[in-house]
Amino acid sequence: MVDVLIIGSGGAGLTAALAAKEAGASVLVVGKSSPTTSQTSMAQGGINAALGNAGEDHISSHIADTIKSAHGLCDEDMVRKMCADAPETIAWLNEIGVPFSRLDNNAQGKNSVAQRQMGGASAKRACYAQDYTGLKILHTLYDTCLKENIDFLEEHYLLNLIVKDDIVKGATFLNIRSGEVVQIDAKSVVMATGGYGALYHGNTTNTYGSTGDGVAAVLRAGGAVSDMEFIQFHPTALKHSAILISESARGEGGYLVNEKGERFVDELKPRDEVARAIFAQISEGQRVFLDVRHLGEEKLMELLPQEVELCKMHEHVDPATELIPIKPVAHYTMGGIDVDYALEVTGIKGCFAVGECSNAKVHGANRLGGNSLLEIVAFGRFAGENAYKHSIYASSKPAEQTQKEKDRSEIEALFTQENVQSFYPYREALGNLFYEKVGIVRENAQLNEALEEVISMQVSQKTLGIADKSRTDNQNLTDFLEFKNALLLAPTIISSAIARDESRGAHFKTGFEAENDALKKHIVLQWKRED
Amino acid sequence: MQIKILRSDTNTHQLYSLPAGEIPLLNALTYIKETQDATLTFSAGCRASVCGTCAVRVNGREELACAYKVKPGDVIEPLQYHPVLRDLKVDKQKAKETLAKSTAWLQSAQEATLTHNDEKFTEKQTDCILCDACYSACPVYAVNPDFLGPFALTRAYRYTSDKREANVKATIDNIQSNGVWDCTLCGECTAVCPKGIDPKMDITMLRGTSLQHGHSDPSFATQSFGTPDFGFDPNGGF
Numbered sequence: 001m002v003d004v005l006i007i008g009s010g011g012a013g014l015t016a017a018l019a020a021k022e023a024g025a026s027v028l029v030v031g032k033s034s035p036t037t038s039q040t041s042m043a044q045g046g047i048n049a050a051l052g053n054a055g056e057d058h059i060s061s062h063i064a065d066t067i068k069s070a071h072g073l074c075d076e077d078m079v080r081k082m083c084a085d086a087p088e089t090i091a092w093l094n095e096i097g098v099p100f101s102r103l104d105n106n107a108q109g110k111n112s113v114a115q116r117q118m119g120g121a122s123a124k125r126a127c128y129a130q131d132y133t134g135l136k137i138l139h140t141l142y143d144t145c146l147k148e149n150i151d152f153l154e155e156h157y158l159l160n161l162i163v164k165d166d167i168v169k170g171a172t173f174l175n176i177r178s179g180e181v182v183q184i185d186a187k188s189v190v191m192a193t194g195g196y197g198a199l200y201h202g203n204t205t206n207t208y209g210s211t212g213d214g215v216a217a218v219l220r221a222g223g224a225v226s227d228m229e230f231i232q233f234h235p236t237a238l239k240h241s242a243i244l245i246s247e248s249a250r251g252e253g254g255y256l257v258n259e260k261g262e263r264f265v266d267e268l269k270p271r272d273e274v275a276r277a278i279f280a281q282i283s284e285g286q287r288v289f290l291d292v293r294h295l296g297e298e299k300l301m302e303l304l305p306q307e308v309e310l311c312k313m314h315e316h317v318d319p320a321t322e323l324i325p326i327k328p329v330a331h332y333t334m335g336g337i338d339v340d341y342a343l344e345v346t347g348i349k350g351c352f353a354v355g356e357c358s359n360a361k362v363h364g365a366n367r368l369g370g371n372s373l374l375e376i377v378a379f380g381r382f383a384g385e386n387a388y389k390h391s392i393y394a395s396s397k398p399a400e401q402t403q404k405e406k407d408r409s410e411i412e413a414l415f416t417q418e419n420v421q422s423f424y425p426y427r428e429a430l431g432n433l434f435y436e437k438v439g440i441v442r443e444n445a446q447l448n449e450a451l452e453e454v455i456s457m458q459v460s461q462k463t464l465g466i467a468d469k470s471r472t473d474n475q476n477l478t479d480f481l482e483f484k485n486a487l488l489l490a491p492t493i494i495s496s497a498i499a500r501d502e503s504r505g506a507h508f509k510t511g512f513e514a515e516n517d518a519l520k521k522h523i524v525l526q527w528k529r530e531d
Numbered sequence: 532m533q534i535k536i537l538r539s540d541t542n543t544h545q546l547y548s549l550p551a552g553e554i555p556l557l558n559a560l561t562y563i564k565e566t567q568d569a570t571l572t573f574s575a576g577c578r579a580s581v582c583g584t585c586a587v588r589v590n591g592r593e594e595l596a597c598a599y600k601v602k603p604g605d606v607i608e609p610l611q612y613h614p615v616l617r618d619l620k621v622d623k624q625k626a627k628e629t630l631a632k633s634t635a636w637l638q639s640a641q642e643a644t645l646t647h648n649d650e651k652f653t654e655k656q657t658d659c660i661l662c663d664a665c666y667s668a669c670p671v672y673a674v675n676p677d678f679l680g681p682f683a684l685t686r687a688y689r690y691t692s693d694k695r696e697a698n699v700k701a702t703i704d705n706i707q708s709n710g711v712w713d714c715t716l717c718g719e720c721t722a723v724c725p726k727g728i729d730p731k732m733d734i735t736m737l738r739g740t741s742l743q744h745g746h747s748d749p750s751f752a753t754q755s756f757g758t759p760d761f762g763f764d765p766n767g768g769f
Contacts, residue, residue, distance in 0.1 A: 033574075033576065033584065034584075034623065034627075036582070036583060036660070036661050037576045037577075037582040037583060037584045038582070039577075041577065041581045041582050041583075041660070042577050042579060042581055042582070094695075095637075095640045095695075096637060096640070097636070097637035097640070097690060097693060097695060097696075099650065099653060099654070099657040099689075099693075100650070101647075101650050102645045102646055102647050102649060102650040103647065104646050104647050106644060106646075107644065108642050108643065108644050108645075109642060112644065112645050112646070114647075114650075129650075129657070130654065132581075132657075132658060135581055135658075135660065136657050139657070139659070139661070143630070143635060143636040143637075143686070143690075144636060144637075146630055146631045146635075146636060147634070147636040147637075154624075177616060207576045207577045207578070207582065208575055208576065208578075209576065241578065243578060243579045244579065306581070309580070310579060310580070313580070313598055314555075422565070422569065424564075424565035424566075424569075425565075428565075466569070467569035467570070468569045468570040470570065470617070472616075472617065473572055473616045473617035473620055474572075475564070475572045475573070475620070476564070476569045476570065
């Protein structure tokens, strides 16, 4: 039995693993793919910390900006903790070797790290490594995990948490390579499984795998989820491929223009406001572009080399000389697994959640750019330490095998099921349905239609299944399990959105365009126990 | 348009039809899986050339499926020197073990004044996404499966040239056996890197650093040529 089982091997999982191991725990990191393939690699712009390296800044300003952007839905104590931990977080990342961009200020350690402007920030606060900040943090964390001999189990897909008397005992997984269902017993569990943005299949910057597997598993195990309706749309994704163009493009001075060449919004407002302004232009039939031509080729290659490459490759435009066609798409899920001050999951003792899968209530109704990388590292360490502390006094009695047997027979049923219909068209339909009816601007009639369509999809799910009956390396099977999780979470998002008759941050509803103080609260969902 | 994909169960190339038009190979693979053949197996992630998941070989050359635009008649195969798990999906475990063997990490951190120039010095090397394209293209693996290989050595170079590293020798000592001297400097790795990294140059630089730390090219040593005083090996390690 392992002390701390970490599920998910992105930035949050790797940081939690390092912290738990350093505290003295035995640690196992289990992920459905490999550590460096996670969503963290796609974070581009930066990681916030009020270092004041590039002009005056204060932790209090970072706290104030974060609270303002959260529109009353954050927990101010959690925000204070995250922002106050930020400088130390950068110092730690610098110490393990993250290759940050640097200023020529003759300073040492974190004090030479370059910082840039991001939307909604009152200072140049985002520490960066060109526009590869997430990639370079993730890989440095991975290298450090290898150095510290962290154990990894790759290609194990989370099926269910094992919970007895409201205490976590471990989890069950599908070994993707062998097709076997395995059980891993643990004294503590850290969920670091990522967000659910891939519900917006085809209309998201997210990787295919961001299907909210961990959020769904917590819900099935009796834990709570909250703020599910708060989904951030990134203002600038490439129009045809939905590939992300970092906010740093605007932070460095890029403009948003319509086809008449007019600027129509302050580009450095928080993402929710900018995304809505773009959506309004598009609704009027305008095409919208990101214009960075005035920055010049040299500066673009210096600050945004990845963006230049992606624009050329996927949109056939050279940002140095041409306008970049963009549209807002789903990017980040603020809601997720409901956790307390110790990041322990509401309803499941010994189970902690961190990163995009969790709702630590630091982003509230709208996340600031640069705060998600900060959350995964600052709170990743906190989750790892807390999981270790729980493991010290946890029972070492192994869990029963009932969940494993149940999961095994459910997987088995998929192999024996006949006359199955392909789920892939449904995956695409769900993504389009969410973009159109549970999108940037919502409306109750459309939300109700979306709920009906999702319920009818859930009914059809019984006839959906896998065409590939291979026991080993069955990608068709894992795609289907991911789709089932997305479909399980879909109604939680829609029903929360229906219940929230107001507009707040990323949730904007026609007919209810203002904030309603009576709704300045979290919508928390939990399944009723069968017994 | 038609493309051929190497299927692992039959070990033959299977022909698939795609609608005309320019699409990334990854979209083509997804299209085939969704509409024609659910058993076709490949690895996919971010769609944006940064997660390192989807590298395959197209007409014998390593490419990221998400970044390569399909052309009629393309032949798609899995990476070389990796055990094929199924179709285009390979096992990267052994390749990744080269990172731990090279001890490519910051051994012992020290305070350092880092500048913009220091950032630039290893900016390219730290763009590595561990896609394994270089490993697949490296001909040394045909004769030496234990070679540490291009991406691990590039990473070793990145850390050993970091001013924050107080113990350069620790990593340098670990990349001598099956390491810097086993490279033939053929440059295949450099040619296929989707991020424009030049492992060949990094390995050349590491040879120089190795000499500074008292190591020598074993092929020179056994031939009693004495200790060479330059970093570049014209005999390519043979």
